[in-house]
Every structure is written in C-alpha cells, then in structure tokens.
C-alpha cells in the first residue's frame with residue numbers, strides 16, 4: 516500500500532492573530548496537489564487552534580503541539596487530549612525535541628502521551644531525533660530506536676501515527692540533513708519497525724523528516740524512498756510552505 520505524503524507545519528510559539536490570518540490566507544489560496552496525493556496539517560499554538568481551524572481550507576487540517584499525558588483535572592497550565600477532541604482538533608504533535616530537551620520530557624513520558632492521545636481518538640505526529648553530540652558519538656540509531664521503542668511498547672495500533680525524524684542539530688539551524696542522511700535513518704527506522712512491530716506497520720507507517728526543510732531543499736529530500744513527507748518549522752510560516760507541499764508530486768512521478 517502506498518504511503519500518502521504528509522506535510523506538517525509546526526508553527527511553534529509564534530504568531531499573532533493578524534500574522535496567522537495572513538499565513539492562512541496564503542495557504543487557502545495555494546494551488547497544491549489534491550488530498551489524495553498529500554495530507555497537510557498545520558499546528559498553531561493552542562490559543563489560536565479554534566481560529567485557524569475555522570478559517571483554514573477544508574482539505575487541510577490542524578494539530579495541537581502537545582497535550583497532557585492523561586485525563587484532565589488538577590494540572591494547571593495543561594491542555595488535555597479530551598479538550599482537543601471536544602474542539603474537533605484531529606491531530607497532536609507529541610515528543611518534539613524542544614519539549615524533550617527544554618521541558619525534560621522522557622522517552623517513557625512521551626510514550627505514555629502518545630498512547631493516551633491515541634486512546635482518546637487523536638492522530639499523533641510522534642517525534643524522535645538525536646542531538647549533534649549523539650550523532651558525533653555514533654549513537655544516532657540507538658537514540659532514535661530507544662525513543663521509538665518507548666512509543667512502540669505502549670502502542671499497538673499504528674494506523675493513526677506518523678513518525679517524525681527530526682535531528683536536533685538540523686532544527687532551526689539552516690543545517691538540513693542531506694537526503695542521504697535522512698534516507699539512512701528513515702530506512703533504519705523502518706527496519707526497526709519491521710523487526711519490533713509488524714511488517715505491515717513498517718510498510719504503511721509514514722516516516723517524515725524535519726529540520727531546516729525549505730522550498731529549496733524539499734524536492735531532493737522527497738525523492739528518497741523512505742522519506743514520506745516533512746515536519747516544517749520556520750518555512751511553514753512563509754509562502755514557500757506551498758512549494759514544500761508541492762514536493763509531494765515527486766512521489767507521484769516516482
């Protein structure tokens with residue numbers, strides 16, 4: 516079964532109402548391949564989710580950038596998976612490296628969050644990736660396998676999971692992984708899924724790349740067989756996000 520190309524825009528902690536309305540207008544007017552070819556999901560900060568959802572074209576969807584690890588209650592400052600479901604938010608990003616590293620989210624905590632969000636009916640973009648230090652020490656695959664294992668141990672149904680490989684050294688640095696570097700890790704991750712879940716999960720789960728993806732570098736990355744799309748930060752707030760969505764055509768012609 517072919518894996519549908521997936522392009523996520525992670526807006527992180529950016530934007531004002533006016534700025535986000537402008538980028539939504541750009542997206543709404545963009546000429547992109549149909550939703551049979553590419554799935555597009557943008558992720559504004561929590562407070563803007565209802566606004567963006569209400570303005571966004573119907574073939575694009577929204578994601579939250581995080582959610583609480585279990586049922587809501589006395590957890591000041593948190594937003595629960597149930598609340599996202601209540602608002603009709605279909606997707607959530609979990610385990611982004613900014614949360615793992617700045618907010619000390621452990622592999623186990625991320626795995627628990629993924630499992631809880633899925634159980635509530637959300638679809639999850641689960642992020643993994645190594646730091647520069649870990650890459651230079653030769654432990655890239657150990658790190659991403661351990662992060663993926665903590666998710667796999669808690670998840671049996673992978674049909675609502677997209678796995679995002681985002682090397683920390685490539686995020687916001689302009690230092691994109693080469694297509695060969697991305698392909699190598701994606702291939703190994705798929706192999707890991709094959710050995711540790713089921714061959715079908717390995718074959719059907721989308722593994723997307725994130726880290727300094729731009730309009731200029733997306734086509735070469737998209738051409739790699741195990742790169743099933745992107746999670747885009749900075750460039751997802753700019754008109755070039757449309758070009759990144761269009762890179763899905765590389766797959767159609769493959």
Ligand SMILES: O=C(CO)COP(=O)(O)O
Pocket residue numbers: 525611681685686687688689725726727728746747748749750
């Ligand atoms: O962290 C990212 C997406 O989640 C990538 O960010 P940049 O595209 O800004 O490098």
